[in-house]
Amino acid sequence: MARDLAAPPRGPVVVPEAVAALAGADAVTPVWRNTLGGLTFRLSGDRGDRYVKWVPAGTPELDPGAEADRLAWAGRYARVPRVLDRGADAAGSWLVTAALPGRSAVDPSWPAHPETAVRAIGTGLRALHDALPVADCPFSWSAADRIARLSPAGRADVGGEPPVDRLVVCHGDACAPNTLVADDGTSAGHVDLGSLGAADRWADLAVASMSLGWNYGDGYEPLFFAAYGIAPDAERIDFYRRLWDAA
Numbered sequence: 001m002a003r004d005l006a007a008p009p010r011g012p013v014v015v016p017e018a019v020a021a022l023a024g025a026d027a028v029t030p031v032w033r034n035t036l037g038g039l040t041f042r043l044s045g046d047r048g049d050r051y052v053k054w055v056p057a058g059t060p061e062l063d064p065g066a067e068a069d070r071l072a073w074a075g076r077y078a079r080v081p082r083v084l085d086r087g088a089d090a091a092g093s094w095l096v097t098a099a100l101p102g103r104s105a106v107d108p109s110w111p112a113h114p115e116t117a118v119r120a121i122g123t124g125l126r127a128l129h130d131a132l133p134v135a136d137c138p139f140s141w142s143a144a145d146r147i148a149r150l151s152p153a154g155r156a157d158v159g160g161e162p163p164v165d166r167l168v169v170c171h172g173d174a175c176a177p178n179t180l181v182a183d184d185g186t187s188a189g190h191v192d193l194g195s196l197g198a199a200d201r202w203a204d205l206a207v208a209s210m211s212l213g214w215n216y217g218d219g220y221e222p223l224f225f226a227a228y229g230i231a232p233d234a235e236r237i238d239f240y241r242r243l244w245d246a247a
């Protein structure tokens with residue numbers, strides 16, 4: 001997600017035909033619009049809640065197939081959505097997942113208790129990094145791979161990669177909205193794993209900590225790093241935030 005632009009949709013949302021067909025008699029609620037026009041809907045009915053991520057045709061940056069593959073792998077080790085279906089038509093493509101319990105860490109009910117959400121984001125990210133076996137991970141999100149996709153100007157802005165501190169399976173978009181929080185304030189799982197892959201843990205830590213300011217205001221980074229169980233590393237944080245902004 002990008003600063004301030006991805007959010008629950010304001011105003012009416014046109015439900016794509018494919019989403020209406022998937023819903024059948026279920027109620028359709030728009031829950032999210034991302035920076036590239038991708039939409040997420042909740043479908044609620046007798047079969048329990050499902051989520052449909054729909055992306056318009058012509059946005060190769062959003063690839064439901066890549067996310068489905070990563071969810072299937074990560075679901076063996078961690079709490080991530082179970083893939084129910086995927087498909088495409090001329091207008092777009094989609095991924096259907098079973099609802100995880102909990103509410104997004106940026107659900108309107110949490111900013112009243114930002115410390116609870118921030119602690120859950122820190123402990124949840126630590127649990128994810130500890131649970132996913134990097135030696136078995138078939139996906140990469142390495143700095144080298146990401147730098148190779150930048151323009152020459154972008155590469156110059158980002159600069160050289162610091163040595164890897166600890167290689168883990170990174171979430172790939174560890175922004176606050178992608179952590180789900182249970183009613184008791186513990187982390188309930190993670191969504192939005194389309195970029196998941198092996199990388200230095202600071203690739204996630206830098207972005208997760210940066211996103212706290214967008215969603216809760218200043219001053220929550222120390223609590224986040226304490227909940228994860230790590231001291232901030234200024235050099236790696238700067239590098240991975242530059243890389244995030246450049247990509």
Ligand SMILES: Nc1ncnc2c1ncn2[C@@H]1O[C@H](COP(=O)(O)OP(=O)(O)OP(=O)(O)O)[C@@H](O)[C@H]1O
Pocket residue numbers: 001002006007031032033034035038039040051053081082097098099100101103104173175177178180191192193
């Ligand atoms: N299976 C699920 N269970 C519960 N909530 C879900 C599920 N899938 C999606 N959501 C909710 O929908 C929101 C949007 O989904 P997701 O983050 O995957 O979309 P996105 O468009 O890729 O987001 P971003 O703007 O971060 O790139 C999530 O923040 C979460 O609140």
Ligand SMILES: [Mg+2]
Pocket residue numbers: 001177178191192
């Ligand atoms: Mg998201």
